[in-house]
Amino acid sequence: MKETWPAAGPRVVWKRPLGEGYSSPSVENGVLYTMYGRPGEEVVLAANAATGKTLWERSNPMTFKSDGPEMGNGPYSTPLIVGDRLFTTGVAGCLQCFEKRTGKLLWTQQLWQDHHGTRLMYGYASSPIAVGDAVIVPVGGPGKALMAFKQADGKVAWAKNDFRNTYSSPLLIDVGGMQQLAALMDGAVCAVDPNNGDLQWQVPFSAAYPIAVATPVWGPGNLLFVSSEYGGGAKVIELERNGPQTKAKELWSSNRLRLHHGNAIRIGDAIYFSSGGKGSQAILTAIDVRSGKIHWQQRSIEKATFVWADQKLITLDQDGNLMIAHPSPEGFRIAAQAELLTHLSWTPPVLVGTRVYLRDRRNLMAVDLG
Numbered sequence: 001m002k003e004t005w006p007a008a009g010p011r012v013v014w015k016r017p018l019g020e021g022y023s024s025p026s027v028e029n030g031v032l033y034t035m036y037g038r039p040g041e042e043v044v045l046a047a048n049a050a051t052g053k054t055l056w057e058r059s060n061p062m063t064f065k066s067d068g069p070e071m072g073n074g075p076y077s078t079p080l081i082v083g084d085r086l087f088t089t090g091v092a093g094c095l096q097c098f099e100k101r102t103g104k105l106l107w108t109q110q111l112w113q114d115h116h117g118t119r120l121m122y123g124y125a126s127s128p129i130a131v132g133d134a135v136i137v138p139v140g141g142p143g144k145a146l147m148a149f150k151q152a153d154g155k156v157a158w159a160k161n162d163f164r165n166t167y168s169s170p171l172l173i174d175v176g177g178m179q180q181l182a183a184l185m186d187g188a189v190c191a192v193d194p195n196n197g198d199l200q201w202q203v204p205f206s207a208a209y210p211i212a213v214a215t216p217v218w219g220p221g222n223l224l225f226v227s228s229e230y231g232g233g234a235k236v237i238e239l240e241r242n243g244p245q246t247k248a249k250e251l252w253s254s255n256r257l258r259l260h261h262g263n264a265i266r267i268g269d270a271i272y273f274s275s276g277g278k279g280s281q282a283i284l285t286a287i288d289v290r291s292g293k294i295h296w297q298q299r300s301i302e303k304a305t306f307v308w309a310d311q312k313l314i315t316l317d318q319d320g321n322l323m324i325a326h327p328s329p330e331g332f333r334i335a336a337q338a339e340l341l342t343h344l345s346w347t348p349p350v351l352v353g354t355r356v357y358l359r360d361r362r363n364l365m366a367v368d369l370g
Contacts, residue, residue, distance in 0.1 A: 001310045001354055001369040002336075003324065009338030010322070013355065014052040015365035019043065022347045024078040025357045025364070031055065032357065033086055033100070034364070035075040037062065042075055042090050046103060049352070052366065056103035064092040067121035071344070072361060076125035076167070080135065082151060087135050091123035095137055097154060107154035111139045115147065118165035118186070125167035125213070131181070131194040134158075138183055140165025145185055146192060160197030163188060166212040167261075173218045176241030182224060186210035189226045189237065191246070201239070201248040207232030213261035217271065223251070223289055225271055227259035229278040234258065236289060252292040257285065262305045263348050265313065270295060270329050272313070274303045286329060295329040305348035307356070314369070320345040320360055322367070340367065 002010075019036035026033045032049040035042065042062040046055040066073045074091035086100040093112030098105055111117040111124065118140030126138045134148040134157045145161035163185035170183040172194065180191040180200050187210070190202035205212070205226055212228035219225075227234035235253035239246055257275050260282065264273035266289060275285040275297070282302040286295040303318040312335075315323040320341030326333045341360040350357040354370030 001312055001324070003312075005324075005336045005338060009340060010336075011368045012340070013050075013366040013368050015363055016052040017362065018045075018359060018364040020072040020361055021075045022361075023075050024347050025350045025359070026079045026081050027350065027352045027357065028081050031100070033079040033081065034359070035077070035079065035088060035090070037073055037075060037091070044079070044086070044088050044096070044098065044103070046100070049357075049366070052364065058098065058103045058105065060090060060094060062090070062092065064123055066091075066123055071122075074123045074125070076123065077127040077169070080128045080130060082130045082135070085151060087128045087130075087151075089124055089126060089128055089137060091125075093117055093119075093124040095128065095135075095149065097135075097151070109149055109154055111137065111147075115139050115144055116141055117144065120165065120167060121209070122167065125169075126165065127169040129170050129172065129181070131172065131179075134194075136170065136181060136194060138165045138168075138170060138185065140186070146170070146181070146183060146197060148194075148197065158197040160192065161190070161199055163190065164210065166207070166210045168212050169215045171216050171218060173224070175222060175239045175246055178241055178246070180246070182216050182218065184212050184214075184216055184226055184228075186212070189216065189224070201246045203235075203237050203248050203250055205232060205235065214259045214263060217264050217266050219266045219289065221290075225264060225266065225289065227257060227264065227273070229258045229260040229276070231255070232258065234292065236292065251290060254292045257287065257292065257294075260303065262303060262346065265306045265308050267308060267313070267327060270327070272306065272327050274301075277303055284332060286327065286332070288329070296331060298332055301332070303346065305346070307349050307351045309351055314349050314351060314356060316341075316345055316349050316358060318345055319343050322349070322356075322358065324369075340365065
């Protein structure tokens with residue numbers, strides 16, 4: 001990727017209107033999949049990744065109304081591509097499986113209506129994840145904290161544990177050769193065996209309402225970083241495997257560090273994220289992963305999301321400014337910057353090769369960074 005751009009910014013490959021929502025694109029073999037909302041409907045979109053032109057759309061009636069209407073009604077989750085299928089989760093807890101080439105609906109599971117999952121005031125936001133022949137999603141409630149459905153027909157493979165759901169998405173981690181599914185639930189961060197849902201460990205973590213949004217960050221040293229606003233704060237959990245058992249130890253915690261939403265990026269032993277933003281200005285922040293020590297905070301960049309590639313941090317702030325940056329524990333050096341989108345640009349950038357896909361609440365675009 002180029003270090004600097006012309007005065008007009010990087011080359012825009014294409015730009016098209018898109019409806020409401022914050023769903024990230026997923027891209028495979030020249031096809032982009034995402035979701036958006038329009039009045040009374042929620043839409044799954046497949047588009048040509050080279051041109052942005054629609055290949056197919058499938059819509060569902062949508063009557064859900066968020067408690068934060070000024071921020072829209074979603075959708076929020078990222079489509080999941082597995083083989084010939086596409087899996088999506090809608091803002092009212094509708095898990096769907098499509099034939100990815102044609103958009104034909106193969107099966108549906110209603111996580112709220114039929115499985116009585118946690119009804120969240122801003123809507124369902126967790127993205128599905130695939131393990132083996134199952135697709136796993138947080139649901140919430142007695143015996144259904146997390147549920148696995150068979151990819152082929154949607155039948156329940158397993159349902160376990162009693163945590164209520166939040167807005168966060170689960171993450172696959174490897175603890176000494178043992179695969180676990182880590183999830184930030186209401187009242188705890190935990191991990192389960194993705195093959196059967198058995199609980200492996202849990203550590204208390206609680207955010208009010210329950211608004212915990214960001215996906216945990218896993219990295220070297222078996223360290224798991226979790227953070228939220230609304231009193232949740234931040235903590236790092238160190239995991240140690242001993243045979244079939246996993247010991248979870250809290251290394252540090254801080255109520256001063258609060259990732260509202262968006263993502264955090266770990267580079268070496270530093271974690272970069274936007275701290276704050278609910279009732280206070282969000283501040284771009286760098287911390288030490290092992291101690292929680294704040295290296296620096298930069299007020300000129302508020303809420304931002306990131307992709308790390310080619311030793312560069314592709315950064316998109318909430319006002320639609322795209323940046324190429326070089327972060328370190330000493331500071332945040334911006335090499336290139338261009339205003340490409342508008343407020344609110346809360347969807348993390350998606351990089352495929354040297355092409356980055358961006359969206360705000362009105363438009364979807366592809367930009368060449370090569």
